[in-house]
Amino acid sequence: MIVLISSTKEYSVPVSGIQYFIDIREVGIPFLPGDLFGDKRDVFLEIGFGRGEFLENLATTFPNSGFLGVEMSLTSVRKLLDRISRTGIENVRVILADASFLIRHVFSSSTFAGIYMNFPCPWPKRKHARHRLSREMFINGVARVLTPGGFFQVTTDSQNFLEEVVTSLSESACFSKALIERNPGPAIGTKYEKKWKAEQRDIFRMTVSKVLPPKNCETLRSDEMPHTKIPSSAFSPSLLHKVTTEPVSKEQFTIIYKSIYTCTDKNEYLVDTVTNENGFEQRFFIKLVEGPEELLIKLFSSGLPFRTEAVKASVMELALLIRDHSINGFK
Ligand SMILES: C[S@@+](CC[C@H](N)C(=O)[O-])C[C@H]1O[C@@H](n2cnc3c(N)ncnc32)[C@H](O)[C@@H]1O
Incomplete structure (x- = not known):
């Protein structure tokens, strides 16, 4: 949902x-x-x-x-x-x-x-x-x-x-x-x-x-804005469609990169992303900004999701996927 x-x-x-x-x-x-x-x-x-x-x-x-x-x-x-x-x-x-x-x-x-x-x-x-x-x-x-x-x-x-x-x-x-x-x-x-x-x-x-508090139940830390960078040399826009082919499944959550949009500023892209954690579904965008040296990968600030484990992982996993496709693409 x-x-x-x-x-x-x-x-x-x-x-x-x-x-x-x-x-x-x-x-x-x-x-x-x-x-x-x-x-x-x-x-x-x-x-x-x-x-x-x-x-x-x-x-x-x-x-x-x-x-x-x-x-x-x-x-x-x-x-x-x-x-x-x-x-x-x-x-x-x-x-x-x-x-x-x-x-x-x-x-x-x-x-x-x-x-x-x-x-x-x-x-x-x-x-x-x-x-x-x-x-x-x-x-x-x-x-x-x-x-x-x-x-x-x-x-x-x-x-x-x-x-x-x-x-x-x-x-x-x-x-x-x-x-x-x-x-x-x-x-x-x-x-x-x-x-x-x-x-x-x-x-x-x-x-x-309630007679006792539960163990291991914590609120989110909302201050963390997940972002990462990879070298621009490892990135080409043509690699992006490959990340939409398969969901990333982990024990606690699933991530799906649904589609990619190119922004009017040609060096920026939005990745339409869905995460599901034990039935809790969130949909949001990850933004890629291509600079001369580095590609910045971060949550898009409009319609911010809760920064759950899956949301944080979705930024990091996207970076890993791009890097992997880039390595394979150059083989
Ligand atoms: C069967 S209706 C009952 C509505 C009302 N309590 C009544 O007695 O008429 C169940 C309601 O729960 C809401 N609901 C279901 N899961 C929910 C959730 N996880 N968080 C908030 N609302 C939820 C649904 O949107 C729906 O309005």
């Missing part, structure tokens, strides 16, 4: 003066959501808010707490922003991104008093080791960003999904024993709750609280 991120300007809200939309590219890492509200209130996160009924409801009911919603759907984000900017509600903020990445690498540790997930799209089947790893990383991320004693609550119509969540939570050892309720009240009022209730399906709600 691709993280779609739009300009904050689109969502500026002059009426209340509140910037509801948080452009995740512009925040420092680690990102402390508490700072969004300018005081020391408890902050709660909803992952995948859909139409946002639940988030809005909570925020209205608890005006002294802060509520952050993270959604991957641009349409959902736009609709909620339209609504909250009209109501002038003060304690909601919205991010357009893949929440699993943010909880793993972007939010600061011990930050949310509670995390809600209502009717999430069930995650991939348990058989695949790669999916198992991404589930573990997700759960680790939840444990990392919750405050001590903070809760994680999942509401779903899928008993199988719930069992998998409970298994992963108990394996992590960071959480209390899961409390599971069947058809709990009161209603949360979301589209999917209404849909499944109309079909007479059972609804399950699971709640755990």
